[in-house]
Amino acid sequence: xxxxxxxxxxxxxxxxxxxxxxxxxxxxxxxxxxxxxxxxxxxxxxxxxxxxxxxxxxxxxxxxxxxxxxxxxxxxxxxxxxxxxxxxxxxxxxxxxxxxxxxxxxxxxxxxxxxxxxxxxxxxxxxxxxxxxxxxxxxxxxxxxxxxxxxxxxxxxxxxxxxxxxxxxxxxxxxxxxxxxxxxxxxxxxxxxxxxxxxxxxxxxxxxxxxxxxxxxxxxxxxxxxxxxxxxxxxxxxxxxxxxxxxxxxxxxxxxxxxxxxxxxxxxxxxxxxxxxxxxxxxxxxxxxxxxxxxxxxxxxxxxxxxxxxxxxxxxxxxxxxxxxxxxxxxxxxxxxxxxxxxxxxxxxxxxxxxxxxxxxxxxxxxxxxxxxxxxxxxxxxxxxxxxxxxxxxxxxxxxxxxxxxxxxxxxxxxxxxxxxxxxxxxxxxxxxxxxxxxxxxxxxxxxxxxxxxxxxxxxxxxxxxxxx
Ligand code: GUN
Ligand code: ZN
Numbered sequence: 001x002x003x004x005x006x007x008x009x010x011x012x013x014x015x016x017x018x019x020x021x022x023x024x025x026x027x028x029x030x031x032x033x034x035x036x037x038x039x040x041x042x043x044x045x046x047x048x049x050x051x052x053x054x055x056x057x058x059x060x061x062x063x064x065x066x067x068x069x070x071x072x073x074x075x076x077x078x079x080x081x082x083x084x085x086x087x088x089x090x091x092x093x094x095x096x097x098x099x100x101x102x103x104x105x106x107x108x109x110x111x112x113x114x115x116x117x118x119x120x121x122x123x124x125x126x127x128x129x130x131x132x133x134x135x136x137x138x139x140x141x142x143x144x145x146x147x148x149x150x151x152x153x154x155x156x157x158x159x160x161x162x163x164x165x166x167x168x169x170x171x172x173x174x175x176x177x178x179x180x181x182x183x184x185x186x187x188x189x190x191x192x193x194x195x196x197x198x199x200x201x202x203x204x205x206x207x208x209x210x211x212x213x214x215x216x217x218x219x220x221x222x223x224x225x226x227x228x229x230x231x232x233x234x235x236x237x238x239x240x241x242x243x244x245x246x247x248x249x250x251x252x253x254x255x256x257x258x259x260x261x262x263x264x265x266x267x268x269x270x271x272x273x274x275x276x277x278x279x280x281x282x283x284x285x286x287x288x289x290x291x292x293x294x295x296x297x298x299x300x301x302x303x304x305x306x307x308x309x310x311x312x313x314x315x316x317x318x319x320x321x322x323x324x325x326x327x328x329x330x331x332x333x334x335x336x337x338x339x340x341x342x343x344x345x346x347x348x349x350x351x352x353x354x355x356x357x358x359x360x361x362x363x364x365x366x367x368x369x370x371x372x373x374x375x376x377x378x379x380x381x382x383x384x385x386x387x388x389x390x391x392x393x394x395x396x397x398x399x400x401x402x403x404x405x406x407x408x409x410x411x412x413x414x415x416x417x418x419x420x421x422x423x424x425x426x427x428x429x430x431x432x433x434x435x436x437x438x439x440x441x442x443x444x445x446x447x448x449x450x451x452x453x454x455x456x457x458x459x460x461x462x463x464x465x466x467x468x469x
Contacts, residue, residue, distance in 0.1 A: 002058075003464065005033045006047055007065035007415065010445055011072050011404045012386045018337055025382035026405075027441045033070055034060075035411045039464020044405040065415050068458065069448060071385070072404050073133025073412035074357035075392020078243070078296040078317035078346025080138040081149050081162070082107040084123045086350035094327050095249040095256055098351070100173045106350075107165070108176035110145040120148035124156050125469045130356040131414040131457045133467070134396060136243055136294050136317065136346070137162030138213055141177040143187060150195045150208055157467050159412070161241050161396055163211040164191055166228070167219040174219070184220075185227040188212055192235055203239035207462070209396075211241035212288065216248075217260045217272040222284055225277045229286030241292040241396075246270060247305070248297035249328045257300055270305040274312075289314045292397045296346055299323060299331045306339035315342040315395035318387070320363040322348035333368040334377055344395035345387050357388045358452045365450075381446040388449075415459035416452065424451040 009031030016024040032050040034043035043050050052060035080086075086106045091098030110116045127135060139146050139162045146164050153160040166184045167177045179187065197206035212228055212235075214220045220228075232242060247269050249256040260269045265279035273295075275287035291313030298309070298316040309316070318331055336343060345360045346352070354360060361384040368377050379387075393403025402412040418425040427447045433440040460467045 001037065001061060002042060002052065003035045003061045003063070004050060004052065005035075005063045005065060005070055005413070005415070007031060007033075007068045007070040009033065009044065009070045009405065010385065010448070011044075012382055012390050013404055013406060015399065016386070018343065018383050018386055018391065021382040021386035022380045022442075025385070025441070025445070027445070031070065033405060033411065033413065035464045039411050041405055041407050041409050041411050044407065065417070065458075067418065069416040069418070070413050071416065072389040073402070073414055073460065073462065074131050074388050075344060075396065075403070076127075076132045076135040076347050076357055077294055077315070077344035077392050077395050078138065078319055079132075079135055079349050081123050082110050082119065082140045082145065082165070083350030084119050084126065087353045087355075089350060094251055095351075096254075098326060100171060103350070104170070104173035104177060107140065110140045110142050111176060113144050116140065116142060116145035116148045120145065120152040123149065124152040124158065126355050127158055128156060128460055128467050128469050129454055129457065131460050132158075132355070132357060133412040133414075133460060133462050134159035134392060134398070134402065135161070136211065136241070136396060138243060138296075139164045141165050141167060141179070143191065146191060146195070150198065154199050154208060156469070157207070157462050157465055159207045159402075159462060161209040161211050161243075163213040163241075163243065164188065166212075166214045166224065168224045169221055170219055181221070181223045181227060184224055185231055188228070189231055192238075192240055196238065196240060209239065209241060211243040213243045214288075216245040216256070217264065217269065217277075218256065222264070222277045225272060225288075226285035229275055229288060232288055233286045236290065239292065239397075241294070242288045242290070243294050244273060244288075244296070246273070246295040246298050247300045248323075249326065250300045268302055268305050270301070270308055274308065294344070294395050296348060297323065297328065297331070298336070299329045301336070306336065306341060310340040315344060317346035317348075317395065318343050318364065319346040319348035319352055319360065320367050321354050321360050322346075322351035324363060324367070325353055326351050330367045330371060332371065332375055333364075333379070334375055342391055342394045343387060344392040356452065356454060358449045361388050362450050381442050381449060384449050385445060410463040411461060412463065413461050414457055415461075416448070416456050417458040418456055420458060421451075421453050421456035424448070424453065424456050427451045
């Protein structure tokens with residue numbers, strides 16, 4: 001028995017890079033997405049052409065979503081679980097003040113197991129509400145909070161890559177989040193052994209994966225980084241991930257980037273994650289870069305840093321909503337794309353005050369169009385959809401499993417019902433559309449992505465299963 005979802009389909013097919021996304025954009029107004037019993041896509045195309053329509057009498061369960069849209073599930077490549085309640089927190093400054101004033105105290109509250117349970121439930125519910133079917137999740141310092149997160153995620157049936165936030169040094173507000181160097185390594189190793197692929201026992205079919213997550217270079221030391229590099233060498237082959245922040249805030253003199261370079265005496269911020277964390281950027285241990293490593297922000301990278309990320313397969317989680325919120329600047333889109341790095345989208349909740357990935361792409365469109373001079377670019381709607389979906393799957397090294405509707409992939413998708421959000425319905429119905437079909441298609445997708453709000457996300461599916469709170 002197959003299951004068929006009928007609706008208007010948008011996805012970016014195949015394995016394009018972002019600059020090829022427009023050519024790979026697929027729009028099927030009278031579409032059908034057909035799944036087998038395991039939730040694998042066996043057909044994506046016009047409804048009249050689906051196998052059951054051509055073979056009368058064959059068993060088929062049909063979900064007709066009417067005028068609804070079917071798009072791949074959103075991938076959030078950078079989101080902070082312990083900051084679920086910290087969206088819109090006023091810190092009276094940029095990154096470092098906001099961390100001290102708002103974030104470290106908020107994250108310390110997860111020391112209470114009851115609170116940790118509650119925030120894990122609410123975080124998971126928020127993810128479902130906004131259709132984030134897969135996420136790279138920056139975790140809590142507290143193992144019981146991480147257990148609650150993994151438990152809730154497994155119960156819901158969402159995908160998660162994540163790990164406990166590692167901090168071994170910091171100011172007074174961070175004290176409750178700190179561990180010794182040895183504890184940092186031991187707790188991370190323990191999390192990997194207990195949660196990596198814990199749902200299926202096999203990384204190639206798991207929904208749950210663990211990442212090694214040093215908060216950022218200012219929260220750890222050369223000793224921590226050396227220990228984590230050694231640990232990563234041991235577990236890399238098991239499909240473990242790495243996630244951290246890079247080159248986010250460059251306020252001159254006392255911003256994050258200057259402080260990293262000054263305190264480690266290194267040439268570049270990236271060197272600290274690349275095993276070159278000793279003074280003069282001398283090698284002090286194994287590095288953390290690779291195809292399962294995702295760097296959040298990467299706003300202010302040098303050419304050498306971009307080249308190094310590209311050659312190691314390291315990806316970027318692009319978080320423009322957060323960058324606006326904290327005054328961090330704008331990641332140069334054209335230059336970063338030209339470097340050949342996979343750029344996925346991240347909310348960076350709670351510095352990002354939007355949970356919905358399409359809102360991140362909305363701000364991306366605005367900030368990149370506003371880049372000075374030759375940097376200014378109007379992102380194509382297909383590039384926006386790509387960055388929100390397939391690029392995220394690629395950054396999580398699971399492009400072979402989800403991210404679009406290619407036959408053989410696991411069916412992660414959203415059902416969007418415009419009638420549930422009147423402003424969206426009206427722009428889709430009444431907006432001006434070009435006479436030529438391709439421009440009209442692009443305009444429709446742009447309106448859908450820009451106008452989408454949470455109430456219009458009617459149903460969320462992971463691997464063919466409806467996800468509910
Ligand atoms: N750098 C270190 N920690 C954080 C955090 O929690 N949020 C952001 N945006 N940047 C960070
Ligand atoms: Zn972040």
